[in-house]
Amino acid sequence: MSNDDREAYVPSQVEEKWQRLWDERGTNSFTPDELKNAADPFYNLMMFPYPSAEGLHVGNIYAFTGADVHGRYQRLLGRDVFEPIGFDAFGIHSENFALKRGVHPMDLIPSNVANFTRQLRRTGGMFDWKHTVDTTHPSYYRWTQWVFLQLFKAGLAERKEAPVNWCPSCMTVLANEQVIAGACERCQTAVEQRRIAQWFFHITRYAQRLLDNLDTLDWSESTKAAQRNWIGRSEGARLRFPVLDAGGHDSGTFIEVYTTRPDTLYGATYMVLAPEHALVDRVTDDGHRPPVLAYREAAAKKDLVARQKVDKTKTGVFTGGCCRNPVTGQPIPIWIADYVLTGYGTGAIMAVPGHDERDFEFAEQFELPIVRVVAGPGDGPDTPLPEAYVGDGVMVNSGPLDGLPWPEAKAKIVEMLSGHGLGEHEVNFRLRDWCISRQRYWGPPIPVIHCDACGPVAVPEKDLPVVLPRVADFKPDDSGVSPLARLADWFRTTCPECGAPARRETDVSDTFLDSGWYFLRYPSTDFDDRPFDTDITSKWLPVDAYIGGNEHAVLHLLYSRFLTMVLHDLGHLGFEEPYRTFRAHGLIIAEGAKMSKSKGNVVVPDPIIEEYGADTFRTYLMFLGPFESGGDYRQEGIQGPFGFLHRLFDTVLSAGDGQPDPHIERKLHRTIRQVTEQLRELQYNTAVAAMMEYLNAVRSGGRRAARAEVEPLVALVAPFAPHLAEELWERLGHTESIFDGANWPAYDEAKTVDDAVNIAVQVNGKLRGTVQAAKGAGEADVVALARNDGNVARHLVGVTERKVVFVRDRLVNFVVS
RNA sequence: GCGAAAGUGGCGGAAUGGUAGACGCGCGAGACUUAGGAUCUCGUGGCCUGUUGCCGUGGGGGUUCGAGUCCCCCCUUUCGCACCA
Numbered sequence: 014m015s016n017d018d019r020e021a022y023v024p025s026q027v028e029e030k031w032q033r034l035w036d037e038r039g040t041n042s043f044t045p046d047e048l049k050n051a052a053d054p055f056y057n058l059m060m061f062p063y064p065s066a067e068g069l070h071v072g073n074i075y076a077f078t079g080a081d082v083h084g085r086y087q088r089l090l091g092r093d094v095f096e097p098i099g100f101d102a103f104g105i106h107s108e109n110f111a112l113k114r115g116v117h118p119m120d121l122i123p124s125n126v127a128n129f130t131r132q133l134r135r136t137g138g139m140f141d142w143k144h145t146v147d148t149t150h151p152s153y154y155r156w157t158q159w160v161f162l163q164l165f166k167a168g169l170a171e172r173k174e175a176p177v178n179w180c181p182s183c184m185t186v187l188a189n190e191q192v193i194a195g196a197c198e199r200c201q202t203a204v205e206q207r208r209i210a211q212w213f214f215h216i217t218r219y220a221q222r223l224l225d226n227l228d229t230l231d232w233s234e235s236t237k238a239a240q241r242n243w244i245g246r247s248e249g250a251r252l253r254f255p256v257l258d259a260g261g262h263d264s265g266t267f268i269e270v271y272t273t274r275p276d277t278l279y280g281a282t283y284m285v286l287a288p289e290h291a292l293v294d295r296v297t298d299d300g301h302r303p304p305v306l307a308y309r310e311a312a313a314k315k316d317l318v319a320r321q322k323v324d325k326t327k328t329g330v331f332t333g334g335c336c337r338n339p340v341t342g343q344p345i346p347i348w349i350a351d352y353v354l355t356g357y358g359t360g361a362i363m364a365v366p367g368h369d370e371r372d373f374e375f376a377e378q379f380e381l382p383i384v385r386v387v388a389g390p391g392d393g394p395d396t397p398l399p400e401a402y403v404g405d406g407v408m409v410n411s412g413p414l415d416g417l418p419w420p421e422a423k424a425k426i427v428e429m430l431s432g433h434g435l436g437e438h439e440v441n442f443r444l445r446d447w448c449i450s451r452q453r454y455w456g457p458p459i460p461v462i463h464c465d466a467c468g469p470v471a472v473p474e475k476d477l478p479v480v481l482p483r484v485a486d487f488k489p490d491d492s493g494v495s496p497l498a499r500l501a502d503w504f505r506t507t508c509p510e511c512g513a514p515a516r517r518e519t520d521v522s523d524t525f526l527d528s529g530w531y532f533l534r535y536p537s538t539d540f541d542d543r544p545f546d547t548d549i550t551s552k553w554l555p556v557d558a559y560i561g562g563n564e565h566a567v568l569h570l571l572y573s574r575f576l577t578m579v580l581h582d583l584g585h586l587g588f589e590e591p592y593r594t595f596r597a598h599g600l601i602i603a604e605g606a607k608m609s610k611s612k613g614n615v616v617v618p619d620p621i622i623e624e625y626g627a628d629t630f631r632t633y634l635m636f637l638g639p640f641e642s643g644g645d646y647r648q649e650g651i652q653g654p655f656g657f658l659h660r661l662f663d664t665v666l667s668a669g670d671g672q673p674d675p676h677i678e679r680k681l682h683r684t685i686r687q688v689t690e691q692l693r694e695l696q697y698n699t700a701v702a703a704m705m706e707y708l709n710a711v712r713s714g715g716r717r718a719a720r721a722e723v724e725p726l727v728a729l730v731a732p733f734a735p736h737l738a739e740e741l742w743e744r745l746g747h748t749e750s751i752f753d754g755a756n757w758p759a760y761d762e763a764k765t766v767d768d769a770v771n772i773a774v775q776v777n778g779k780l781r782g783t784v785q786a787a788k789g790a791g792e793a794d795v796v797a798l799a800r801n802d803g804n805v806a807r808h809l810v811g812v813t814e815r816k817v818v819f820v821r822d823r824l825v826n827f828v829v830s
Numbered sequence: 831g832c833g834a835a836a837g838u839g840g841c842g843g844a845a846u847g848g849u850a851g852a853c854g855c856g857c858g859a860g861a862c863u864u865a866g867g868a869u870c871u872c873g874u875g876g877c878c879u880g881u882u883g884c885c886g887u888g889g890g891g892g893u894u895c896g897a898g899u900c901c902c903c904c905c906u907u908u909c910g911c912a913c914c915a
Contacts, residue, residue: 235834239910242833247914272915285915327913357914364915370831371913443914566910600909605841636854638843642835645842653854656869699844702853709853715870773849778896780849804882818895824848828895 022662024626028736032134040750042143043095045539048549051093056553057084058532058592060561060569061099061146063106064125066114069132071608071616071634071646072562075601078631079640079697080560081138085732086692087558088139091755095553096139097535099146100126103154104524105183108455112488118455119483122149132619137627137735139752144538148527153534154457155478156544160530160576161449161522162460162471163583169215170449172469176356177448179207184489185453186211206313209493212450212459212520216575220244220442223574232595233641239566245443249273250427252363252436254284254336256296257344261335268292268336268347271358271441274365275430276422278340279411280386281363282376284347285329287355288312296334296347304330305349312351327352327375339435340412340426350375358441366401373401386411387419447572449523454487454496456521464508464515473509479517495519529572530580532556532591551587559592560695566597596695599643601634616646628734629655635697635733644698657705658730658737664711665727665741668718677722679767680710685760688729697733704729720745725758727751773824774799776808784825792819799825 035041043051059080062073081096088094102122111118126147133140146153164170178187182202186209197204216223224244227237249272258264268284286293288309297305308330329350338345352371353362366376366383376383385398387406394409408414413429414422430436450459458479460472472479482503487496497503497519508515530544536553537545573591581589603614622630632654638644673681684707691700707726711718724745731738731751742751767788772795774782782802786795796817799805809827818826 235910238834242911245911245914249915270915274915352913352915354914362915369915371915374913441914563910633854636842647842647855650842650855652867657854659869698842699853702844705853771849775848775896778848778894783849807882816895818848820848824896826848826895 020666022659022737024628024658024736025623027740028135028137028627031736031739032137034739035750036142038750040752041096041139042141043093044143047093048095048536048539048553051095051552053092054553054557055084055087055092055094056532056536056556056558057087057094057096058535058556058559059096059098060559060565061101061528061531062129063104064100064102064122064129065106066110066121066125068128069136069618071601071603071618074136074618074630075634075643076560076562076598077133077138078136078634079598079695080558082631082635082692082697082732083558083560083695084139085735085752086757088752089728089731089755089757091757094139095144095536096141097144097146098133098138098140099531099535100129100148101524101528101531102126102147102149103456103521103527105185105451105453105455108453108487109183111455117483117485117487118149122147135622135627136618137631139735144535146531146534146538148524148531149455151478151480152541154481154527156534157457157522157527157530158460158472158477158479159474159544160580161526162474162477163585164214164576164579165461165471167579167583169218169579170212171215172210172212174208174210175213175448176206176208177211178204179209179493180204181491184491185451186448207493209452211448212518212522213446213448214575216447216572217442217444219575219578220246220444221440222578223444223571226574226590230590230595231593233563233597236563236566236570236595236597239563240571243444243567243571247273247441247443249439249441250275250423250430250436251359251439252278252339252430253434254339254345254363256292256334256336256347259298261344263337266292266295268296268361269359270361270363271439272363274368274419274423275426275436276408276411276414276419277365277368277386278338278363278426279408279414280365280367280384281338281345282366282382282384283345283364284336285353285362285364285375286332286347286349287353287360288349288351289355290349290360292361293332293349296332296336298333301331301333305332308349327371327378329375329379331379339430339433346381348375348379356445357443367398368401368403370401370403373398384410447523447525447575449526450520451523452493452495453489453521454481454484456524457481457527458497459518459520459522461518462506462508462515463518464511464513466513467508467510469518470508470510470515476509481521495521497521525568525572526576528569529576532559532573533577533580533586554586555588555590556592557594559595560598561595562600563597570595596641598640599638601637601643601646603646605645616648621651625651625655626658626736628737629658632658632701632730632733636701638698640695640697653705654701657701657708658734660712661708661723661726661730662737662741664708664718665723666744668720668723671719673719673721674716677711677719679764680707681722681725682760682762682764685725685729685758686762686765689757689760692732701733728756728758731756770822772799772822774802774805775824775826776805777829778826781805781808788822790822792821795819796825799827 180197364372812829
């Protein structure tokens, strides 16, 4: 038969047909009963997108396809796979875009969502469209507000005045996490400091647990490391330094410092307070007051960008005050400097210039004494310090600590000081409380009512949702309050407790709160009277597999872990960790560079799917490189998978009924084994390669395939090319979807083994030939064969054999000299 | 600076300590075609005239019969965090 007579593979026809049939048959969606009664539930989650006006980009599709391949594979194994998708549509992104376009977000978002939905369907994801969420819909944010109330009632949400990062361009408060190198992560504008009353969640109370639980999670190591780093636990001590009065006597006031190296206390030669420190006034004497105040004012004016300059030059001024080193008894000067941060530890440090790089630099600059208290190998007590020594060693110039290795000294000195009330062991975390209020419009109103008599009062749960009103003017201004504060009709209300006139909270909440619990909502969207159904939640959660980007390694994942822990502690959930496994996918670049409009290498999905089909696009994306490291998208490369699917279509349709060839059958079982193992590990690129290799073998020499040789391949390819697989499956005579029923092929280990093997023959580790032998052949036989190989024999002439290394079925190595 | 990951053909990338470069792109040659950016076949790390051969996984040491893989030092790149005491 010539190629011209064969039916051509037309992706668009196949894909339209199956997308329609999946919808009609409800192939990918669960009814409430099915959710309740699923025999073998598998919750496959991917990070829901923010529905931008530009539409889905390749990065989204890459992530979703990788997750979808995993879900479809689990389903082919026979599991009941729930794979929902939704839209994270609140937030500054949408609001700013709406402002720019002059469209109201309430009008903009629905059309973006419709566009995303169309695109997502077109990519062939196995999404359950009956269980989707849109965070901006009152039926969703009603429960986001409910989550807030649970924390509020538990005392984990608190309003307090705090210095915050203020973006003068976005006109909003940013979380520390949203400040990148002192600039707004969204618009790169320099961030300023302001003091505003804000709602905070006390995530710091969970810091230790958030850290400890990491050890129990099956997550990408890089993600766990990022979280550990972010939580930033450090173990040290809180020490108290007596402040001296003008006469050089203890004044009764103490300065508290936090240090991770209390052992170096004998080397503390000066003290530094943050410029904002409460005791600055008190320790400053009259002679030094003008420069201190000037420095303090300058520091206050500096925004966070300036404060966090990488610039290593230290600045600071002497206050004129002194305190006493509690162990040496020596008076040491008190300085203020902005390299000491007010938000970490106690806002004051004991400076040990000999053993801390920052202190060393400061001491050099201002000619303060530098004392060695740790001696490294080969150092004595008086060995000069050309730079701070931070390595291991033993204590010197440290009285009773002398000779101790510093970790031991650390414990000992804390013990010594605690006896005198001058210090105690302390653990510190870098993690800060989570500021969840936003002085913006496009978010769920925080469900609190402020009453003059009762203070902040929770909106009764029966009154939820507090609906975000539609207002024409949603533009933020420099007032520092939400646009909702302009709507007197909206915010005027009465106190739910005492009935007095009261005022609604006009701030809205952070989008990370919306996305912090969405996975709980998906399986329960059939219920509008509860955030998540108890039975369904205990059946489906925690999430079995979560796949997403490492850009959310800290914030989103940490916040959702925190919320899950809280809801667990409050008795709402039976588990405290939301995601059993998490895998971070890599980043897609294009033509060797990061995608950007200016480089003109942005990959636009729609026309590619139009030309090659979703199946080819999916397969290619998964073939580009290891899923967990990403890959380089090159347009020409798509020809490989495109040709592969064409050949697959052609080969299956023209397959005959004969017996499978034994060699092919062996390769088939090996291929099934490899693809099975690699799909489990998300090693998609090599799994696709194995299938290509197998198809090449089936077609080699232009032979006609036997049906038994290719039918299992259709199932193997189904996670990658689901439409084509369905089509071929149907043409092979099946009436049910390939995804219904456990159609993943089994392999027979016995059938993967060859009866003959090629054995490498080396002389002194260099390959000199190969010989063929029966599988499992013994040493004597194989070595004899090897010795007779012409080329090997040549290398064995005129040398002395010392040893023969034999590895069964693999190699023979003659060691000669 | 700290933390994480990675350096292999022209390119994307494969390799339980055991025949480096699977699979694919690109390229070359050929076949079939009125034509083809279609399809099919063969070839494709470098060097030498060459099937024998030599050299090859960022650089330098080491362990081993045998190292891309393990250990030590160095260089480079990417990502994240950045004065956290």
